[in-house]
Amino acid sequence: MTHTATEFRTDLKPVWCPGCGDFAVLNSVHRALAAAGCAPHETILVSGIGCSSRLPGYVETYGLNSLHGRALPIATGAKLAAPRMTVVAVGGDGDGLAIGGNHFLHASRRNVDIAYFMMDNEIYGLTKGQAGPTTPTGDRTKSTTYGNPDPSIDPCALAIACGASWVARGFSGDVKGTTELMTRAIQHHGFAFLNILSPCVTWRGEEQHKEIRAKTRPVPAGHDATSREAAMRFTDEGEHVTTGVLYEVQRPTLLDELSDIELRARGNGPAPSRADFLGAFAL
Amino acid sequence: MSEDVTFSIVGSGGDGAVVAGDLAAMACAAVGLHVIKTEAYGPQIRGGESSSTVRISPVPIAAQGDASDALIVFRFADFARFRSEMPLAEGCIVLHEPDDAPPPELAAFRCVPVPFGQLAKDAGAPGAKNIVALGLLAAMFALPVDSIRTAMRKRFRKREASIIDANFRAFDIGFSFPSPRLRAETQSEGQSRLLMSGNEATAFAALHAGCSFFAGYPITPSTEILQLLGEWLPKIGGTCLQTEDELAAIGAVVGASFAGSKAMTATSGPGLSLMSEMLGLSSIAEIPSVVVNVQRGGPSTGIPTKSEQSDLFHAVYGGHGDMPRVVLGCCDVEDAFHTTIDAFNIAEEFQLPVIVLSDQLIAQRRETIDAASLVHDVVQRRVPQEPDESYRRYAMTEDGVSAMTVPGIAGGMYQTNGLEHDEQGRPSSMFITHERMNAKRHRKLDAIAEKYPLFRRFGAADAEVGILCWGSSAGPVAEAIEAMNAKGARVAAFVPRILAPLPLQELQAFIDSCARIVIIELSYEEQFHRYLRSLITLPPETDVHARSGAKALSVTEVIEAAAVLEEVTA
Numbered sequence: 001m002t003h004t005a006t007e008f009r010t011d012l013k014p015v016w017c018p019g020c021g022d023f024a025v026l027n028s029v030h031r032a033l034a035a036a037g038c039a040p041h042e043t044i045l046v047s048g049i050g051c052s053s054r055l056p057g058y059v060e061t062y063g064l065n066s067l068h069g070r071a072l073p074i075a076t077g078a079k080l081a082a083p084r085m086t087v088v089a090v091g092g093d094g095d096g097l098a099i100g101g102n103h104f105l106h107a108s109r110r111n112v113d114i115a116y117f118m119m120d121n122e123i124y125g126l127t128k129g130q131a132g133p134t135t136p137t138g139d140r141t142k143s144t145t146y147g148n149p150d151p152s153i154d155p156c157a158l159a160i161a162c163g164a165s166w167v168a169r170g171f172s173g174d175v176k177g178t179t180e181l182m183t184r185a186i187q188h189h190g191f192a193f194l195n196i197l198s199p200c201v202t203w204r205g206e207e208q209h210k211e212i213r214a215k216t217r218p219v220p221a222g223h224d225a226t227s228r229e230a231a232m233r234f235t236d237e238g239e240h241v242t243t244g245v246l247y248e249v250q251r252p253t254l255l256d257e258l259s260d261i262e263l264r265a266r267g268n269g270p271a272p273s274r275a276d277f278l279g280a281f282a283l
Numbered sequence: 284m285s286e287d288v289t290f291s292i293v294g295s296g297g298d299g300a301v302v303a304g305d306l307a308a309m310a311c312a313a314v315g316l317h318v319i320k321t322e323a324y325g326p327q328i329r330g331g332e333s334s335s336t337v338r339i340s341p342v343p344i345a346a347q348g349d350a351s352d353a354l355i356v357f358r359f360a361d362f363a364r365f366r367s368e369m370p371l372a373e374g375c376i377v378l379h380e381p382d383d384a385p386p387p388e389l390a391a392f393r394c395v396p397v398p399f400g401q402l403a404k405d406a407g408a409p410g411a412k413n414i415v416a417l418g419l420l421a422a423m424f425a426l427p428v429d430s431i432r433t434a435m436r437k438r439f440r441k442r443e444a445s446i447i448d449a450n451f452r453a454f455d456i457g458f459s460f461p462s463p464r465l466r467a468e469t470q471s472e473g474q475s476r477l478l479m480s481g482n483e484a485t486a487f488a489a490l491h492a493g494c495s496f497f498a499g500y501p502i503t504p505s506t507e508i509l510q511l512l513g514e515w516l517p518k519i520g521g522t523c524l525q526t527e528d529e530l531a532a533i534g535a536v537v538g539a540s541f542a543g544s545k546a547m548t549a550t551s552g553p554g555l556s557l558m559s560e561m562l563g564l565s566s567i568a569e570i571p572s573v574v575v576n577v578q579r580g581g582p583s584t585g586i587p588t589k590s591e592q593s594d595l596f597h598a599v600y601g602g603h604g605d606m607p608r609v610v611l612g613c614c615d616v617e618d619a620f621h622t623t624i625d626a627f628n629i630a631e632e633f634q635l636p637v638i639v640l641s642d643q644l645i646a647q648r649r650e651t652i653d654a655a656s657l658v659h660d661v662v663q664r665r666v667p668q669e670p671d672e673s674y675r676r677y678a679m680t681e682d683g684v685s686a687m688t689v690p691g692i693a694g695g696m697y698q699t700n701g702l703e704h705d706e707q708g709r710p711s712s713m714f715i716t717h718e719r720m721n722a723k724r725h726r727k728l729d730a731i732a733e734k735y736p737l738f739r740r741f742g743a744a745d746a747e748v749g750i751l752c753w754g755s756s757a758g759p760v761a762e763a764i765e766a767m768n769a770k771g772a773r774v775a776a777f778v779p780r781i782l783a784p785l786p787l788q789e790l791q792a793f794i795d796s797c798a799r800i801v802i803i804e805l806s807y808e809e810q811f812h813r814y815l816r817s818l819i820t821l822p823p824e825t826d827v828h829a830r831s832g833a834k835a836l837s838v839t840e841v842i843e844a845a846a847v848l849e850e851v852t853a
Contacts, residue, residue, distance in 0.1 A: 010698070012709060039693075040696055041690070041691060041692060041693040041694070041695065041696055042690065042691055043690075044541075044542065045698075046538065049701075054710075056698050056700075057698045057700065057709065057710065059698070060696060061696060061698075062689075062695075062697065062698075063696075063697070063698035063699065064538075064541055064568070064698075064699055064700065065698070065699070065700035065701065065702065065710075066534075066537070066564055066568075066700070066701055067534075067560055067561060067564055067701055069530075070530060070531075070534045070561065072531075072534075073498075073526065073530065073531035073532075073534030073535045073538065074534045074535065074537055074538035074541070075538060076524070076531075076534075076535050076538060077496065077498060077524070077534065077535030077536060077537065077538025077539035077540075077541075077542070077546070078538035078539060078541055078542040078690070079542075080496065080522045080524060080535070080539060081495070081496050081522070081538070081539035081540075081542040081543060081544035081546070082542035082543060082544075082689075082690055082691065084691065085542065085690045085691065102527055102528060102530075102531075103527065103530075103531055103534075105527070106526070106527040106531070258517070258522060261517050262517045262518075262520065264517075265514070265517035265518045266517065266518050271518060271519045272518050272519070274491075277487060277490065277515065278477060278487070278654055278657070281477040281478055281483065282312070282313065282475060282476075282477050282478070282654075283309055283310070283312070283313035283430065283433050283434055283437060283475065
């Protein structure tokens with residue numbers, strides 16, 4: 001049974017500012033869940049904290065808007081406990097790269113079979129405008145009065161380096177393109193990371209939307225997405241920002257590995273009994 | 284000649300002091316004796332000093348033994364590191380290498396040179412001086428020789444036959460070496476017992492409770508729980524995940540529990556500190572979680588290898604906001620099993636975080652228990668399979684518990700969060716919602732207090748002196764009370780096994796029934812005393828015996844703290 005995008009909508013009104021890129025991302029999420037063939041009651045959305053982490057409240061699935069930075073470990077636990085469910089983690093750049101950066105590294109390397117959508121606005125929006133890990137060097141923000149001293153991170157470069165098996169970049173303003181990327185991410189077997197450039201009109205200015213649109217260009221035809229080196233060429237690009245699937249390989253997921261471990265632990269025999277377990281503690 | 288004996292073996296890493304203690308303990312357990320075996324180590328990863336102390340008794344015991352009746356020392360330099368924590372009984376016999384002279388402080392004891400290393404060489408097993416020592420101990424304490432041989436065969440089963448034979452020769456040489464006889468053989472000692480550590484009992488309890496998901500990060504002294512469940516859970520279709528840190532461990536537990544699994548993590552003080560925020564989420568989003576916190580010396584890194592009872596405040600008060608949680612404290616190895624299952628039962632029924640406070644003394648000592656005692660009723664989460672349109676995840680109820688659906692159930696979908704929320708789980712910053720939801724979540728504690736008034740009360744029925752303690756202190760307190768009452772005193776103890784919410788009525792009734800109250804705990808800050816003061820009425824002249832951990836509470840210490848024997852004999 002297939003479900004329509006409408007079935008994934010809730011009647012709760014988002015708290016986002018008018019013009020926020022996350023509205024379009026939400027729209028894409030509704031469409032992508034339907035396009036990927038997900039059932040609302042067999043889907044789990046997990047987020048951290050931040051403007052974008054409010055998203056699960058606006059999607060009619062099982063949803064958990066959790067703690068700042070902790071979406072990925074929670075999503076990992078949920079996926080391992082309920083492998084039949086589609087598990088999607090969502091959040092912002094500060095949530096995923098600063099306070100939750102360690103989990104991003106490990107979810108990528110474990111290749112947990114979840115999709116992770118990072119709404120990247122280059123700023124902390126919910127706390128009203130402080131520099132984040134993707135804020136360009138030198139930018140003046142509310143917490144960097146004299147300019148941001150830190151170099152910014154390209155989340156896609158990080159994901160590729162850490163072992164994510166599917167890495168893409170999208171732009172919220174391109175609803176059709178983002179929906180397609182989300183659909184592929186959900187369907188990918190393994191950890192699928194989608195960095196979505198999603199402007200913050202309130203703290204990055206009305207122009208951010210236009211600037212991003214002017215900078216983006218699609219991944220060129222003939223790009224070898226199975227090559228890490230090729231994929232890395234579309235990270236930290238400077239003048240342009242490439243959208244599309246940068247990297248895509250197939251490798252065993254954490255669940256695949258755990259299934260193997262179960263076989264190795266148990267062999268072909270029956271599950272051990274209580275007496276078998278207690279035998280280790282007696283002569 | 285006492286049948287209740289304690290001996291210690293001390294050496295450098297690689298000397299096999301711990302292996303010899305293990306073999307003796309396992310052999311005695313197999314013939315139905317009661318055993319408590321402890322180990323102590325220096326901070327080195329390999330090498331360094333290590334020691335093993337074994338107490339053996341024909342009747343049930345609750346403490347690890349105040350002082351050793353015999354001490355085997357392979358190197359006095361190693362013994363010096365343990366001296367302050369390893370008291371020797373009056374008349375203790377000290378066996379040592381002939382070329383390693385005992386320090387002057389041991390002059391009061393009978394020191395007997397034994398060429399352990401040379402005897403092992405004579406046996407053709409140069410590394411087996413610990414087995415020579417085991418033979419000697421077997422002769423001195425009339426340990427069950429056949430059972431020791433079985434234990435050795437099991438332990439060395441992967442070694443070559445020639446090596447096993449050499450070890451048997453080493454044992455025989457030790458056994459035949461002239462030594463004093465310190466214990467008569469006990470006849471027909473009964474059924475075989477299990478020898479388990481607290482961490483092993485905790486891990487086994489998780490299986491018994493139906494835990495199918497464990498996530499953890501290695502931390503002393505709780506790591507064995509992670510290791511065991513990593514070995515066991517895959518055999519029964521469960522999952523064990525070693526995470527990148529404790530934040531992720533408790534996060535994965537909350538995620539797995541949200542998705543419908545019984546889930547647990549285990550840690551020690553520093554890990555519990557990191558988990559605080561997520562326990563708040565477990566509390567406000569009403570997602571069951573079980574955390575076993577094996578206490579060690581603190582704060583910060585403190586003393587990772589030694590016990591203390593100083594995480595009580597953190598467990599009962601830690602975290603921001605008004606955060607209902609349950610805290611249980613286990614008293615011994617067998618109780619680690621029951622308490623862990625109680626924790627799952629409470630967490631699953633009442634949908635909140637439950638912290639089990641164990642400690643290093645319980646977690647890493649091995650103790651005999653009867654397999655038949657390892658049974659405990661298991662509660663399952665109530666999940667509505669066909670919720671109708673009126674389903675609200677956080678519906679108001681009398682006891683505060685609302686039906687919890689899990690992913691996969693059509694019509695049960697809800698979006699929840701760590702934000703304050705209404706009955707549907709939708710965020711709300713309104714006072715009225717916050718107040719009502721706080722009340723709903725805290726009502727669960729009343730229901731838990733009523734259903735789970737977990738405590739132990741032992742000693743005189745008409746006690747004059749009442750001892751209050753918790754956790755591993757219960758063992759030495761129990762033995763001290765037995766000794767004092769045997770001499771005519773009237774002492775009893777009340778040991779809450781549920782620390783939050785406390786069994787207030789029963790506790791207050793006990794306090795009011797005693798003429799004098801003594802509080803005993805291993806916390807310099809007197810955390811237990813101060814916690815009790817905040818909740819119940821204690822007599823103003825309450826005696827408090829509180830000190831740092833890192834040294835086990837002794838029976839003698841409890842008797843001195845209770846200070847009743849002088850009055851009785853006067």
